[in-house]
Amino acid sequence: MKSLERVVSDKAIKLGNSFPCQICVVGFLCGICLTSLFLAALTSVGTFELAAISFSSLSPPCNSTSRIINMGAHIDRQLKWKNKAETEEENDDDQAKLLVSAWDNLLLNNEDYFKKLKMSKDDVPNAPHLENCEERTRVRERLDTRISSQTFPSWISGGDEDNYPLTRRVQREIWYHQHPLDCEDKxxxxxxxxxxxxxxxxxxxxxxxxxxxxxxxLNENRVLVSNYYNRADHDGCKGSARGSWSCYFLPETSKECRKRALEVMKKREAWESGTVTGKQNYSTKEIWSGRIPKIWGKPWSYMKRTTEINGTLITSHRKMDRRWWRAQAVRYLMRFQTEYTCGLMNVARHSAFGKEAAEIVLSAGGWRNKKKRSEMEEDVWSNHKPWIPRPMLSVHVRMGDKACEMRVAALEEYMRLADRIRERFPELNRIWLSTEMKEVVERSKEYGQWRFYYTEVARQVGNNSMAAYEASLGREMSTNYPLVNFLMASEADFFVGALGSTWCFLIDGMRNTGGKVMSGYLSVNKDRFW
Structure with a gap:
């Protein structure tokens, strides 16, 4: 082999010494330069985004992974699965970008990209921050059946002490109530x-x-069937999922019961006999502040003190029962993500954390080795949650028109609470920031000791109504990006928010039924009804 290389080298030297060949080489190199300049200009204006959502990572110095990296011809020349010696000679940052780009195209399911490089998708290293949404959705749908009843409720994380009292029992019994054995039962x-x-x-x-x-x-022993959901009435939600909660999360009841309910509600006698009721049968007070189900006693009476307001742990308040119940209800309604929501979360994590994930994979070495799928990987490790940098603090800053309902606080107040957590956990330096206000994002740049991640969407300036702001974004964007922020906040290690905001109230509920009770909750204000 070496002799063959030597022969080829000698031939190349002789040819290279000829004048015509030298002219050709110079011309060829000039052509490459001009082409590179053209591609660079094209790339600078040719970026695009996934799923209409972009995410930024802000740190000193600013490091954004919010845009899909368009490597173009650069990848053709440099993306080679080389041996270790060759890898060590390459720039680590370039390698990370190449790996991020490969993951980009996996998310886009871009077959042409891999064909062009004459490589298989299987050659791409596992992305620790991404889920196989098709596979995970199949698993979740299987877990959401009676066949898996012995493992119920599989959507609850942590031990009993890490969740609100009776969480596992309540979740299991709500599911059984909403999934009767015989939906044709008269x-x-x-x-x-x-x-x-x-x-x-x-x-x-x-x-x-x-x-x-x-x-x-639950109080009236009825099966709840949610019908039209206007926020899911957009092109991202396909087929029967359009205009339905089931676009984002698994439905609250079975297909059989939904079908039966929608048939029964067409009959006048069903309404007259009380077999079916609707919102119009109940007052606003009954819906918003009605009786909490008492079939489990009063578990809210022994909830742990984990919420701090103005430096004081809250022992009790007038709405302990409602706080406990809403946490249980929202956890049930959002117990499993659909494939669509899983995809949104993949885009969010990849855009925010993709470069960090690539650097971790590269630092581990051996990432170009052919991947082997064992039973351990298929049956055990596949159940692990996707990676995010930890510890992570979620901060939700609510301002704007919310001033009519609660005392609004500036970013400085939230950051004082963030610093308070960091005093106890000095390794904490990352914040997932969610806010509708542009000024909040701008002010975050003043906190150089923190690394911020946030969604790149048009933000509000001034105190316009939330309805007007959402209308300016469009229905799909104004639904998708808040839900992504909500789920990211639910998974973060710590949370700082404003209990006067319903959104923060619900995030707190998801965390307290998701194994995060002992993370605590620092709030800049209290709920206006406490």
Missing amino acids: SLKFLVADWETLPGFGIGAQIAGMTGLLAIA
């Missing part, structure tokens, strides 16, 4: 309700309203 009663559609209702208010209807359904 004695079954239904509560069929659209989600609130008034312009003044944000996503948080809509979810809070549905938790009230779920309480009514």
Whole structure:
């Protein structure tokens, strides 16, 4: 082999000494330079985004992974699965970008990209921050059946001490209530309700309203069937999922019961006999502040003190029962993500953490070795949650028109609480920031000791109504990016927010039924009804 290389080298030297060849080489190199300049200019204006959502990572110095990296011809020349010696000679940052780009195209399911490079998708190293959404959705749908009842509720993380009292029992019994064995049973009663559609209702208010209807359904022994969901009425939600909560999360009841309920509600006698009811059968007070189901006693009476306001741990307040119930209800309604939501979360994590994930994979070495799929990987490790940098603090800053409902606080107040957590956990230096206000994002740049991640969307300037702001974003964007922020906040290690905000109230509920009770909650204000 070496002799062959020597022969080829000698031939190349002789040819290279000829004048015509030298002219050709010079011309060829000039052509490459001009082409590179053209591609660089093209790349600078040719970026694009995944799923209409972009995410930024802000740190000193600023490091953004919010845009999909368009490597173009650069990848053709440099993306080679080389041996270790060759790898060590290459620039680590370039290698990370190349790996991020390969993951970009996996997310886009871009077959042409891999064909062009004459490589298989299987050659790309595992992305620790991404999920196989198709596979995970199949697993979640299987877990959401009676076949898996012995493992119920599989959507609850942590031990009993890490969640609100009776969380596992309550989740299991809500599921059984919502999934009767025989949906054709003539004695079954239904509560069929659209989600609130008034312009003044944000996503948080809509979810809070549905938790009230779920309480009514349990109290009256009815199966709750949620109907039209206006925020899912967009092109991202396909087929029967359009205009339905099931676009984002697994439905609250079975297909059989939904079908039966929608058939029964067409019959006048069903309404007259009370077999089916709707929102119009209940007052606003009953929906928003009605009776909490008492079938489990009063578990809220022995909740742990884990919420701090103004430096004081809150022992009790007038709405302990509602706080406990809404946490249980929102956890049930959002127990499993659909494939669509899983995809949104993949884009979020990849855009925010993709470069960090690539650097970790590269630092481990052996990443170009052919991947082997064992039973351990298929049956055990595949159940692990996708990676995010930890520890992570989620901060939700609510301002704007919320001043009419609660005392709003500037970013400085939230950051004082963040610093308070960091005093106890000095390794904490990352913040997932969610806010509708542009000035908050701008002010975050002053905190150089923290690394911020946030969604890149048009933000509000001034105190316009939330309804007007959401309308400016469009229905798909104004639904997707808040839900992504909500789920990221639910998974973060710590949370700082404003309990006067329904959104923060619900995030707190998701965390307290998701194994995060002992992380605590620092709030800049209290709920206005406490």
